[in-house]
Amino acid sequence: MNSIIEDRGSRKADINIRFSDFDLPPMQDVLLIGRRAAIGPEAVRRMVDALAPGQYEVIEMENGHIEAIAVKVELFNWVKRERLVDMILEEVNMFTCEKSLIKAKLSITISITREVDI
Amino acid sequence: MFEVQDIMSSPVHTISTEKSVFQAASYMKKLGFGGLPVIDNEKLVGIITSSDIYFSHPNRLVADSMTKKVIYCSPADIIWDVVTQMTKYNIKRLPVVNKGHLVGLLTKSIVTKYMGNQYDPLTSIHNSIYIYQLANRLITEGHEISVILFDINNFGHINKEYGHVYGDKCIKNIAEIISKHINNDCDFLCRYGGDEFVIVSLRKVNDASKLVQSVVAAVKKESIEMGKPLSISAGVCGGQRKHARKSANKVIENLINKASLASTKAKRIGKEYLLCVDS
Incomplete structure (x- = not known):
């Protein structure tokens, strides 16, 4: 009597799990929303209102391919609102399009040099 | 509506x-x-x-x-x-x-x-739905309007004598004749019913009667060319109407009704048209 033994081998899966803190909300200091991005300003507004109420301002743009910009309001304590928005838009216009959804992290350092009498 | x-x-x-x-x-x-x-x-x-x-x-x-x-x-x-x-x-x-x-x-x-519901399929001119709306609009805007109602004489007899296809042809001819004589800026035409046509006009009654005369004459000419009897009677109604803006619909119905009665009377007494002026 002949028997055929088939060796199919063994199959294993390696699972790696990485735990980390969730960014709340899942965006950084600034979020730039293109006119044809996967989410729009109203969706972002509802998200930040739900997850980080009062911490972000969604500013809608009338022209250009960026429809809106969500900015952490705390930044306006450091730099004037218009100045900051203008500067960000000026920089991103070079590499964004209507479908862009770009997050940005700002690092503001204020250098002070004072001369005092000794 | x-x-x-x-x-x-x-x-x-x-x-x-x-x-x-x-x-x-x-x-x-x-x-x-x-x-x-x-x-x-x-x-x-x-x-x-x-x-x-x-x-x-x-x-x-x-x-x-x-x-x-x-x-x-x-x-x-x-x-x-x-x-x-x-x-x-x-x-x-x-x-x-x-x-x-x-x-x-x-x-x-x-x-x-x-x-589409405002057009008459036989003549391709507007029907009464249109004319009521238009007249309502004109009166509401404060215009004084005159109403002319044309009625084909002995239309029942024409249908019986020459057939309904010929009767339809007469209606089409009349619609064409009236269309050629009106001024589209101030006269608004519709086929009101079977053999009746209504013009709502911004003309004064006397001026409207001149339009009637020219249409009646043109129909006579057409009758001669066709070699068959075809004539129309008309009633003209218009005049000042106080508080018309408040009850435009009633004013229109009243004007059309009076023009219709004037046309019937004209036919009865053997005249081509009759004027009816409200004050």
């Missing part, structure tokens, strides 16, 4: 702002619609159309993709005015709003059907 609420579709299929563009597209496909009014807290906040969907990411909220500046009308608006605006701005769907709440929708197909 002068107001939007008489022809609008109701209730209306809507979508809410928190739905995605993909969901809106699926819903529109299921309904076979090209657009949906967008509702937030029971108020109309926008409209999303197939062209909005075409240019938006499917993941977007309807709130972020809808057209926010919505042109709308109220249920009591005059259809005539609304249709003019829809045509002028190429609006395919017009929400009907009452106190901020969406109560109906006026679509291009409803409007097209409505406009």
Whole structure:
């Protein structure tokens, strides 16, 4: 009597799990929303209102391919609102399009040099 | 049937702002619609159309993709005015709003059907639905109007003697003759009923009677050319009407009725037309 033994081998899966803190909300200091991005300003507004109420301002743009910009309001304590928005838009216009959804992290350092009498 | 609420579709299929563009597209496909009014807290906040969907990411909220500046009308608006605006701005769907709440929708197909109902298929001129609306509009705007009613003499006899096809031909000929004699800037013609034609005119009654004379003469000429008897009688009615703006419909009905009676009387006493002037 002949028997055929088939060796199919063994199959294993390696699972790696990485735990980390969730960014709340899942965006950084600034979020730039293109006119044809996967989410729009109203969706972002509802998200930040739900997850980080009062911490972000969604500013809608009338022209250009960026429809809106969500900015952490705390930044306006450091730099004037218009100045900051203008500067960000000026920089991103070079590499964004209507479908862009770009997050940005700002690092503001204020250098002070004072001369005092000794 | 002068107001939007008489022809609008109701209730209306809507979508809410928190739905995605993909969901809106699926819903529109299921309904076979090209657009949906967008509702937030029971108020109309926008409209999303197939062209909005075409240019938006499917993941977007309807709130972020809808057209926010919505042109709308109220249920009591005059259809005539609304249709003019829809045509002028190429609006395919017009929400009907009452106190901020969406109560109906006026679509291009409803409007097209409505406009089609205002034409007489035999003569291709307007019918009485049109003339009532137009007269209502003119009176409401404060114009003084005259009404002329033409009636083919012995039309029943013509039908019996020469057949209904010939009778229809007579009606078409009369419609053509009157159309050629009116001034489209101030005279508005319709086939009112079987063998009756009505002109609502901005002319004074005396001037309107001159128009009648020229039409009657042209019909006589046509009769000679056809070699068969064809003539018309007419009644002309007009004059000052106090408080007309408050009851435009009654004024129109009254004018048409008096013009009709004048035409019948003219026929009876063997005259071509009779004037009836209200003071």
